[in-house]
Amino acid sequence: xxxxxxxxxxxxxxxxxxxxxxxxxxxxxxxxxxxxxxxxxxxxxxxxxxxxxxxxxxxxxxxxxxxxxxxxxxxxxxxxxxxxxxxxxxxxxxxxxxxxxxxxxxxxxxxxxxxxxxxxxxxxxxxxxxxxxxxxxxxxxxx
Amino acid sequence: xxxxxxxxxxxxxxxxxxxxxxxxxxxxxxxxxxxxxxxxxxxxxxxxxxxxxxxxxxxxxxxxxxxxxxxxxxxxxxxxxxxxxxxxxxxxxxxxxxxxxxxxxxxxxxxx
Numbered sequence: 001x002x003x004x005x006x007x008x009x010x011x012x013x014x015x016x017x018x019x020x021x022x023x024x025x026x027x028x029x030x031x032x033x034x035x036x037x038x039x040x041x042x043x044x045x046x047x048x049x050x051x052x053x054x055x056x057x058x059x060x061x062x063x064x065x066x067x068x069x070x071x072x073x074x075x076x077x078x079x080x081x082x083x084x085x086x087x088x089x090x091x092x093x094x095x096x097x098x099x100x101x102x103x104x105x106x107x108x109x110x111x112x113x114x115x116x117x118x119x120x121x122x123x124x125x126x127x128x129x130x131x132x133x134x135x136x137x138x139x140x141x142x143x
Numbered sequence: 144x145x146x147x148x149x150x151x152x153x154x155x156x157x158x159x160x161x162x163x164x165x166x167x168x169x170x171x172x173x174x175x176x177x178x179x180x181x182x183x184x185x186x187x188x189x190x191x192x193x194x195x196x197x198x199x200x201x202x203x204x205x206x207x208x209x210x211x212x213x214x215x216x217x218x219x220x221x222x223x224x225x226x227x228x229x230x231x232x233x234x235x236x237x238x239x240x241x242x243x244x245x246x247x248x249x250x251x252x253x254x255x
Contacts, residue, residue: 022224090228091221094214101207101214111199118187118208122215125180129215129222132176136224 023085025137032075033134036068037127044120051113058106065103072096091130098123151185154242158185161241165234166226173223180219181238184212188242192249202252209254213239 043064050056076092079085102119110116158181163170191208194200200208216238220231243255 086228087221087224090231091218094217094221098211098214101211105204105207108201108204112194114190114194115200115208118190119211121183121187122211125183125215126218129176129180129218133222133224136222 021084022087023082023137025134025141026078026082029075029078029088030131030134030138032071033127033130036071036075037131039064039068040123040127044116047116048113051110051116058103058109061106065099065106068099069096069103072099087133088130091126091133095123095126095130098126147189150245151182151189154185154245155182157241158238161237162234165230165237169223169226169230173220173226176219176222180216184216185242187212188246189249192246195250195252202254205250205252206254 043061047056054060072092072095076089076096079089079092098119102123105115105119155178159174159178162173162177162181166173188209191200191205191212195205213235216235217231220226220234221228226234239255246255247253
């Protein structure tokens with residue numbers, strides 16, 4: 001009888017609480033993603049201004065790639081330490097692939113500005129999606 | 144409306160249809176953002192094909208560009224809570240599959 005009562009109570013609690021399939025909002029990650037987006041935006045503004053100049057050579061931009069990839073890795077490690085963050089991890093991994101591909105293209109050299117515009121637009125879409133997920137997590141937290 | 148715009152609109156329809164088949168009930172929620180994302184990807188793919196035609200990029204460079212575009216669609220699909228990783232992957236493959244023949248033909252390389 002007692003077991004039956006406990007079972008009934010736990011079923012009742014489950015129906016009230018709902019099963020959370022995704023992580024809680026993490027303000028540290030959100031801030032870091034915003035900072036990454038800002039740095040990326042600055043990179044493309046500079047790239048447009050310095051296109052064809054020695055300042056925009058791959059060798060002169062290695063620090064940007066090192067910093068961005070380090071930051072994404074830091075975010076990934078943080079994310080792995082938090083429960084139910086598989087989706088965020090997948091998004092960050094996708095972003096990392098994008099930056100690594102951008103770096104490879106930069107190493108080979110850009111012949112036209114159009115190449116950069118194409119990449120910028122894809123990265124902006126990715127950041128929009130990542131920030132959108134963060135916002136929906138934040139909104140759910142405040143509701 | 145130019146010829147390339149018509150091709151993009153036609154491809155977009157096919158990609159959206161393919162994505163809808165996978166996402167079923169969640170489609171209504173995803174459609175507006177997916178449409179924006181896929182349209183932007185198709186415009187970029189067309190620009191990549193143009194760069195190839197002008198001899199500005201190699202096959203390897205085109206593959207790197209396409210990888211960047213692909214990951215962008217992935218992050219967009221993953222931003223919808225409740226879709227999940229497996230469905231996002233299936234949707235990505237279905238959408239790209241719908242455009243594969245035309246895009247590869249346009250590029251002149253089997254990259255997608």
